[in-house]
Amino acid sequence: MSILADRVVPALLGPDARRLVVATWLGQLTDGLALVSAPLAVASLTRSPFLVALAVALHRLPVLLLSPYAALLADLVNRRFLVVTADAARAGVLLVLAGLLALGVAPVALLLLAMAGLGLLETVADSARGPLLPMLVRDPAAQEVVGARLDGGFVLGTQLGGPVLGALLFVPGAAVPFAVQAVVLAGAVALLSRLRVPGPSRGPLPPGVRHPVRSGLRRIAVDPHLSGLVLVGLAAQAAWAAGWSLLVVYAAQQLGLHEVGFGLLVAAGAAGGLAGVVLRPLVDPLARALPRLTPARLVLAGLALEAVGHLTLSRLHTPWIAAATLAGLGALGFVAADLARDLRRRRTAADGTSDVVAAASTALGLAATVAGCLLGGVLAEIGGISTPYAGGAVLLAAALVLLGRRSAAL
Incomplete structure (x- = not known):
């Protein structure tokens, strides 16, 4: 032992x-x-x-x-x-x-x-x-x-x-x-309680990064291509949160599942995310082998597939297909988000603002999560439990159009 x-x-x-x-x-x-x-x-x-x-x-x-x-x-x-x-x-x-x-x-x-x-x-x-x-x-x-x-x-x-x-x-x-x-x-x-840890040890941040979120927001605002990329990420985060926050209701009302079935759906989505971690290293060699398959186009493809996945969930009544769809969304979400982060870092590497833009993007992502949960709840109250998933598909389609117009510069 x-x-x-x-x-x-x-x-x-x-x-x-x-x-x-x-x-x-x-x-x-x-x-x-x-x-x-x-x-x-x-x-x-x-x-x-x-x-x-x-x-x-x-x-x-x-x-x-x-x-x-x-x-x-x-x-x-x-x-x-x-x-x-x-x-x-x-x-x-x-x-x-x-x-x-x-x-x-x-x-x-x-x-x-x-x-x-x-x-x-x-x-x-x-x-x-x-x-x-x-x-x-x-x-x-x-x-x-x-x-x-x-x-x-x-x-x-x-x-x-x-x-x-x-x-x-x-x-x-x-x-x-x-x-x-x-x-x-x-x-x-x-x-x-048994750890032996010294007291505060970190000094103050340098003046240039004392307000990293504020600095990052300013950097995003002045770059239309970067702002488009960030907005797409926020749309994907909000669409995910709208459905994820109501998964317990979706499992019961649309799939007829009880508590354990709901837990398995959550695990299926997580397993898909892990699959995305495994698949992500395979994407870069594929993009190098196919020059037309740029990172921006890969993100566009991922968004399109995510939109199809959300729309599929809105129509499904079969638990195992829903679990497979959630797993697929988990994998796609991880790969697309990581590719988008790479594009964002590439866009900000020259002026050294990668860290502050990342901090701002994280804060905006949390805001999109909260907003997506509330939006999903309102849509479900108005149109039923399938509506947040259909709404997520519409939101992703709008993001797809936005990024498509600006992808050439990325």
């Missing part, structure tokens, strides 16, 4: 880094459980698609609005204390939710408020957790080892295993997955 443990989390990393890896894995599993338990809980208490989508939007809203302030707080306070406090508070909120759900006295309004609170605490914890790895592991090679372990935990815990397990735990009762999340997170807190 010790040999297996040493292979998974090498002892050469030191005890603190090993605790950080295991604690992060537990947090990633908690995030995977939350991906399905929160929408299932809200959907079990209301028939309103908008409220289900609102729960997802409220969970992401603090990341959009408060990330810079959370990062500033992480620079001023001991990071271990901040992570432990935020994660302990998350565990407390989850435990209270589990108790109220078990008693059957948890109103929808309370669940929505809890989603916003959990999103806020998660934002604070993640902002403080990020710098812990380089502070505990100085060797770049060891950092790569730890990074690979954390990436694996994200795939297995957050994207694949967590959603399926969360759906299975929901079957005996809505309170169960929340109670399990609280226990798992408490284990992470116990490990993190």
